[in-house]
Amino acid sequence: MMMNIYLIIFIMFMIGNMIFVSKRKHLLIMLMSLEFIVLSIYFLLLMYLSMIDYNMYMLMIFLVLSVCEGALGLxxxxxxxxTHGNDYFQSFNLI
Known part of the structure; x- marks a missing residue:
């Protein structure tokens, strides 16, 4: 039963990575795939920390940092x- 949950979390992580790599046109899609990756890592930490009977303070710190990352991306x-009128990377010039 536990291996099925870990397999689902691994599949979530890989799907988030595949979307992040393949959909590089819009910033919003990239930010959503990054949040999906963070969500899968959160589930992995939750399962791991509950398995070893550890305090959940690490999850609180992880959630605070992921919310800060999401707010910065937004x-x-x-x-x-x-400034540019859209979220395409082609219209965004860094120079």
Whole structure:
């Protein structure tokens, strides 16, 4: 039973990575795939820490950092849409 859960978490992680690598046109899709990867890592940490009967404070720290990462990505997305009008990477010039 536990191996099935770990297999599902691994499949979630790989699907998030495949979407991140293949859909590089829109910033929003890349941010959503990164959050999906973070969610699969959170599930993995939850299963691992509950298996070894460890305190869940590490999960709280992980959630705080992932929320900060999501807020930073969302603010970059909003500023990019306001300045360029869309979230395409082709219209965004770093120079």
């Amino acid at each position: 603010s970059i997305l909003i500023s990019m849409v306001r």
